Amino acid sequence: MGKYDFIVAELEALKAQGLYNLIRTIESAVDAWTVVDGRRVLNMCSNNYLGFANDPELKAAAIRAIEAYGVGPAAVRSIAGTLALHRELERKLAEFKGCEDAVTFQSGFCANLATIPLIAGPGAVIFTDELNHASIIDGCRLTKAERVIYPHRDVDFLAQALEERKNAPVKLIVTDGVFSMDGDLAPLPEIVELAERYEALVMVDDAHGEGVLGSHGRGIVDHFGLHGRVDIEVGTLSKAFGVMGGYVAGKREIVEYLRQRGRPFLFSSAATPADVAACIAAVDILMRSDARVQKLWENTRYFKARMAELGFDIGQSQTPITPVMLGEAHTAWEFSKRLFEEGVFAQAITYPTVPRGKARIRVMVSAVHTKEDLDFALEAFARVGRQLGVI
Numbered sequence: 001m002g003k004y005d006f007i008v009a010e011l012e013a014l015k016a017q018g019l020y021n022l023i024r025t026i027e028s029a030v031d032a033w034t035v036v037d038g039r040r041v042l043n044m045c046s047n048n049y050l051g052f053a054n055d056p057e058l059k060a061a062a063i064r065a066i067e068a069y070g071v072g073p074a075a076v077r078s079i080a081g082t083l084a085l086h087r088e089l090e091r092k093l094a095e096f097k098g099c100e101d102a103v104t105f106q107s108g109f110c111a112n113l114a115t116i117p118l119i120a121g122p123g124a125v126i127f128t129d130e131l132n133h134a135s136i137i138d139g140c141r142l143t144k145a146e147r148v149i150y151p152h153r154d155v156d157f158l159a160q161a162l163e164e165r166k167n168a169p170v171k172l173i174v175t176d177g178v179f180s181m182d183g184d185l186a187p188l189p190e191i192v193e194l195a196e197r198y199e200a201l202v203m204v205d206d207a208h209g210e211g212v213l214g215s216h217g218r219g220i221v222d223h224f225g226l227h228g229r230v231d232i233e234v235g236t237l238s239k240a241f242g243v244m245g246g247y248v249a250g251k252r253e254i255v256e257y258l259r260q261r262g263r264p265f266l267f268s269s270a271a272t273p274a275d276v277a278a279c280i281a282a283v284d285i286l287m288r289s290d291a292r293v294q295k296l297w298e299n300t301r302y303f304k305a306r307m308a309e310l311g312f313d314i315g316q317s318q319t320p321i322t323p324v325m326l327g328e329a330h331t332a333w334e335f336s337k338r339l340f341e342e343g344v345f346a347q348a349i350t351y352p353t354v355p356r357g358k359a360r361i362r363v364m365v366s367a368v369h370t371k372e373d374l375d376f377a378l379e380a381f382a383r384v385g386r387q388l389g390v391i
């Protein structure tokens with residue numbers, strides 16, 4: 001018996017269940033066409049909604065920042081890591097989101113880990129959608145607050161739960177804005193109304209909404225016209241923004257509290273100058289022009305309509321996220337491997353990222369895809385779908 005036997009057994013079990021991730025290696029910039037495991041393939045699964053990951057303006061800004069500030073701040077934000085660039089990005093994000101202030105973190109994951117335990121101390125109650133992102137779940141696990149996990153998008157359940165706990169001193173409702181695996185939206189207007197009735201705080205994680213929803217990609221709050229009524233907006237700079245990082249935008253007091261006491265802000269080093277400068281360039285481009293967001297939606301409408309015509313089950317998505325539902329994990333991986341042979345990169349997503357039996361390929365449409373690219377993908381999906389008897 002070796003001391004690692006239990007780990008080896010776990011890994012073998014994952015393989016037997018089809019849950020062992022095939023981690024492919026990218027060997028070029030992330031763009032519409034990307035070199036993956038030695039092959040140039042059409043990239044249909046990055047979160048590069050607007051093509052910022054390889055944008056010349058972002059790259060130039062990153063290079064200039066390295067020349068001016070070097071490669072790393074060598075400190076946490078609160079000790080010696082806050083650069084003028086961080087402050088500039090925070091001001092611009094607040095303006096972009098229409099919020100009083102914003103604070104940046106190393107990632108969206110860190111933003112959730114910073115915020116939830118800080119707001120929901122002992123005695124508080126957190127109301128959280130059952131399909132919320134793993135970083136929200138982990139943020140909740142770091143608190144001593146009571147947790148009410150409500151069924152997906154079920155505002156009646158939420159209303160009842162709030163009524164039963166109306167005397168709790170702090171009530172925090174937290175939800176993904178766009179649910180990352182299905183692409184459906186949180187019922188945010190109803191949630192906000194309930195929150196106002198019960199004096200609860202509302203926190204929305206807009207990771208897949210910004211750059212996508214609302215005017216100029218300002219996100220889900222803008223999409224629903226709820227400016228000033230959502231207390232905390234969490235965002236990521238690692239998806240549509242194409243770089244790396246996260247942030248919280250909202251009321252001045254909350255943002256200031258995060259700067260004083262948010263643990264990833266206090267105990268993990270600041271984002272690099274290159275990353276921050278590239279993010280500033282991304283916000284500048286979005287404030288200047290809506291063209292990329294429009295193109296993203298045009299591509300989304302085209303791709304989804306054709307996929308439905310082909311007979312694929314593409315779920316209930318309301319956004320560019322296009323889940324191609326395949327059921328068992330083995331089927332999803334076989335589908336993904338055959339797509340790769342056809343020159344299309346679209347990875348399978350299985351448990352624990354989605355529930356068991358709901359494995360899928362999550363297609364991510366991007367503004368950098370041309371119509372020819374989308375037709376190429378559609379033909380590959382059609383061929384593999386027929387081979388595997390999915391359509």
Ligand SMILES: *Cc1c(COP(=O)(O)O)cnc(C)c1O
Pocket residue numbers: 107108109110133135176180205206207208236237238239244245246
């Ligand atoms: C991707 C994602 C995150 C994590 O963002 P990172 O910047 O990649 O850490 C958080 N929340 C949701 C809903 C996400 O989809």
